[in-house]
Amino acid sequence: AQSVTQPDIHITVSEGASLELRCNYSYGATPYLFWYVQSPGQGLQLLLKYFSGDTLVQGIKGFEAEFKRSQSSFNLRKPSVHWSDAAEYFCAVGPELYNNDMRFGAGTRLTVKP
Amino acid sequence: DAMVIQNPRYQVTQFGKPVTLSCSQTLNHNVMYWYQQKSSQAPKLLFHYYDKDFNNEADTPDNFQSRRPNTSFCFLDIRSPGLGDAAMYLCATSGGSQRDTQYFGPGTRLTVL
DSSP: OOEEEOOOSEEEEETTSOEEEOOEEEOSSOOEEEEEEEOTTOOEEEEEEEOSSOSEEEOGGGOEEEEEGGGTEEEEEESSOOGGGOEEEEEEEEOSTTOTTOEEOOOEEEEEEO | OOOEEEEOSEEEEOTTOOEEEEEEESSOOSEEEEEEEOTTSOOEEEEEEETTEEEEOTTOOTTEEEEOSSSSEEEEEESSOOGGGOEEEEEEEEETTEEEEEEEOOOEEEEEO
């Protein structure tokens, strides 16, 4: 069964600094990979997704993620963090079709220092 | 804008008093999902509808039921809420040309007194 590990529960970065959030997955076939962001008290917003093709994926809000099959990773990056990026970030993996079996990681909470 | 809408955003109920949460969508997606998310945890899938076909997760308690009267609406019924059911409940949809991606509503925060 597929699973997702987000090793960092909480990360603090200074505004303007670069960011990398780690995600490792376990899946037998080619995974469908997602990053979602959740602001306090809100639902999940899709940042980006990877299904196939170019392993560097661009998303909204200046985020990007790189799929590395050899490392079973799908890390999320942003070159310069803004205070509004403070939120909870979830990595998720799912099979094909309508993804009824999508699995989320435990999440990484991002704090941005002024 | 096409979207997933959840009402109410905040719901307070009493221990044991039935409660219904509502989700509607304008995306015309054929799949709708209900997740439970407790504080500082990942969302946990309770069940989903593929069109009218109901699919329950094996570990979803019987206390949780769902109805989907049409494509646009889906309801989550909690028959006898316990203190442990206090959580954020998230509705999501997928389908059409974006069937591989789930789109989430803003959630309903349920408090049980």
